[in-house]
Amino acid sequence: MTIYDMTACVRLIGAWFLGLLRELGRMFLFLLDALVTIFRPPFKFKMLMRQIRFLGSKSMVVILLTGSFTGMVLALQIYYTLRKFGSEALLGPAVALSIIRELGPVLSALMVTGRAGSALTAEIGIMKITEQIDALTSMALNPIRYLIVPNIVAALIAFPLLTAIFDLIGIYGGYFVGVKLLGMSSGTYFSQMETFLKMEDIRVGLYKSLSFGVIVSWVCCYKGYFTGYGAEGVSKATTSAVVLSSVLILIWDYFLGSVLLR
Amino acid sequence: MIEIVNLKKGFGKQRVLNGLNLKVLNKELVAVIGQSGGGKSVLLKHLIGIIRPDEGKILIEGVDITGVGGKELDRVRERFGVVFQEGAxxxxxxxxxxxxxxxxxxxxxxxxxxxxxxxxxxxxxxxxxxxxxxxxxxxxxxxxxxxxxxxxxxxPAIVLFDEPTTGLDPIISSSIHKLITKTHKKYGFTGLIISHEIPEIFEVADKIAMLYNGTIIETGHPEEFRHSDNPYVRQFISGSLEGPIELL
Structure with a gap:
């Protein structure tokens, strides 16, 4: 490799790194702008209600399905593991702790990203390429207030609620497998859960779901707002919004989990 | 009144506006014509502050909007109505x-x-x-x-039209042009139309300005334009492939 090749290589890495820094800077400024606008009137309640319905109530079916089957699979797997140690009685708390602390917030967030986050990016992206966002700006109206803030606030409300529903239905999915199919006593399933489950565990799940709500709405809105040109631009933005949101959910889950476990 | 002074804008290495000057008097309807991809829509987006110039001034009723932002820019925007290309x-x-x-x-x-x-x-x-x-x-x-x-x-005091008839058939285009004339008479706004509908736009606008190579190369009344000696203008309004204009 000659000195010229090495210089070109360093230049390429430098350009990539600067591009990454610029993108990250733009993303954080976008979030900051939205967070500041949340507290500035006028508040758009009608749009907020619409987005709560879109992100929340329309995600119910997928949450109910994934929640119940997650609980069922979990109960099945944990039961056979616990049986090896003769501790089947701990099935209830094992299912509940796994779901409330970990699987509930993460899987709910991933499901909502797939169902609503992608649609959010596509909707905002299409508004961008058809100049609807420019039309708002030209009317001296702040597009962040109309398009981004309602989604972030709606996600902050909908994600914890969806997670709570996921948790509940997951625990009952585990109950169905453990008690109805595998013959455990119903009293053991719930009483052990009451002994081992603390308010702290529920709080961990709540913090996670709140932060996932911000991550998903922020990333999906950002990708739509700064979409490229034409249908291809919107399609790329949608894909990258789902991928980035999902990866960030898992990364953030690890870091938040390790901090909250202390 | 809209006054654009020495407006320059580039995207990367590509220069789109190159020292553009244009004046639109109160209640006047001015059409900016030029090639597709020649920077006409970029010019319009400068007027509503969506794009910021690299250099130059845009004076709306005497206020230079290139130097303002936030609420001050919003106050200027409230004076505008904008008809976007596909309606938006x-x-x-x-x-x-x-x-x-x-x-x-x-x-x-x-x-x-x-x-x-x-x-x-x-x-x-x-x-x-x-x-x-x-x-x-x-x-x-x-x-x-x-x-x-x-x-x-x-x-609004000022209405901007970004190619309001692009993609429409000639009859519908003609009806939109008539509507612009009718509403201009009724509301008396100052108007700027971005268009390449030749010769229909000559019936609508009070004044025509031709954008080429990032600058306004000729301004005049529609009749003056029809009889212009400028070879660029002549080629553009005749739609000929022969002439000094380079295809973009």
């Missing part, structure tokens, strides 16, 4: 709601006052019965008419 109507709102939107969001008007204004706006553009339709349910020509009604609903 909000998909989730009906035609009625689209037209009412600026009044609902920017004024403290009562519901009945807004209704009266919107119905008048719909009548102005000949779409009295279309209020309940969504943008996806109406034709391209109707969308432009709704966009015009929405742009005029706040009775």
């Amino acid at each position: 109507l909000f998909d989730s709102l009906t035609v009625y709601e689209n037209i009412a939107f600026p009044l609902r969001e920017k004024t403290r008007m009562e519901k009945y006052e807004i209704e009266a204004r919107v119905i008048q706006g719909l009548e102005d553009v000949g779409l009295r019965e279309m209020g309940d339709k969504y943008p996806a349910e109406i034709s391209g020509g109707m969308k432009r008419r709704v966009a015009l009604a929405r742009a005029l609903i706040t009775e």
